[in-house]
Amino acid sequence: MTMTQSPVRNGVDTATLFATLDAVKQAPEAARFQFRAQNRWVSGTHSQSTIDGFFGVGEERAHEAPTTVDVDHPKVLVGSDNAPTPVEYILHGLAGCLTAGLANIAAARGVELTEVTSTVEGDIDLNGILGLDDGVRNGFQQIRVSFSVKGDAPADKLRALVEQSRARSAVFDIITNTVPVTIEVEAG
Amino acid sequence: MTMTQSPVRNGVDTATLFATLDAVKQAPEAARFQFRAQNRWVSGTHSQSTIDGFFGVGEERAHEAPTTVDVDHPKVLVGSDNAPTPVEYILHGLAGCLTAGLANIAAARGVELTEVTSTVEGDIDLNGILGLDDGVRNGFQQIRVSFSVKGDAPADKLRALVEQSRARSAVFDIITNTVPVTIEVEAG
DSSP, X not given: OOTTTOSEETTEEHHHHHHHHHHHHHOGGGGEXXXXXXXXXXXXXXXXXXXXXXXXXXXXXXXXXXXXXXEOOOGGGTSOOSSOOHHHHHHHHHHHHHHHHHHHHHHXXXXXXXXXXXXXXXXXXXXXXXXXXXXXXXXOSEEEEEEEEEESSOHHHHHHHXXXXXXXXXXXXXXXXXXXXXXXEEEO | OOTTTOSEETTEEHHHHHHHHHHHHHOGGGGEXXXXXXXXXXXXXXXXXXXXXXXXXXXXXXXXXXXXXXXXXXXXXXXXXXXXXXXXXXXXXXXXXXXXXXHHHHHHTTOOEEEEEEEEEEEEETTTTTXXXXXXXXXXXXXXXXXXXXXXXXXXXXXXXXXXXXXXXXHHHHHHSOOOEEEEEEEO
């Protein structure tokens, strides 16, 4: 570690990163977060979510600015194609999670990254969601992530950054393991 | 069904919806889709995905327009808060998927919706991704969806729309079940 010489590496403030880790070690309950999305149907398969407030480090918080993000189905699936599909946002979330972890881990290990790109592909057979074949699942059957990572470390060390990011990725866990989901409906 | 009287209901072209179902019944291989996100690291925990091309109904396709969507971590997690977190996009995808299905199913069942809103909350203990407690998972421990559905049908029928949407939701399946994910790295 060369924290005092280079506290910001890859755009990551490593001094604050390590201080945050130490603070959570002292007060593990600070790490309990709740994130949220508030969605409103627009028309057809088009809806819009607002992402703003969240809970963390013991109190209610908000992002610097609220974000609105649209979702729709493409025309070939009888949508209006105003925005990406729900499943494409899952692929985006996976790429974003693995990449953020990679940058943090690289900074902590003293690796300067120069370029990180990835393509995430998900295969889905719509015979599932269309209810035409009960033997076909509704969601992705397989997801493939292809990373290209460039930086000032040997290839093996760069690969190890991706592996450690995978091992600590929230979204990788959500997708590859099971999360209980409850749904309540107020109807009228 | 009153398709001839009202082919568009809830913004859903029901005639085309049923025609699409019939077409896929005749040619099940048309339902094999591949969706993608292409991500580029910006700085720190900030990255950006482009969502554009996909494969479906036997050929390579693209959305009406490409969408770029950013992702970051909040400042309290040593990010720059340029955009929502990866896990918030998962919640957004879940809301969008359930809501799109709801509108389609309502249209197919002859129910006119007037308002659909939902809040999706995900609980996460960051002792997992911070590597501070091996007994804590990286991803969400629990997700809660709260729908408010208004339309020209009794409450029981409106609730049944949500239940059928859940039963055929791609994102609900991805989150509540397991999806295999492979990661390849080109490093140098």
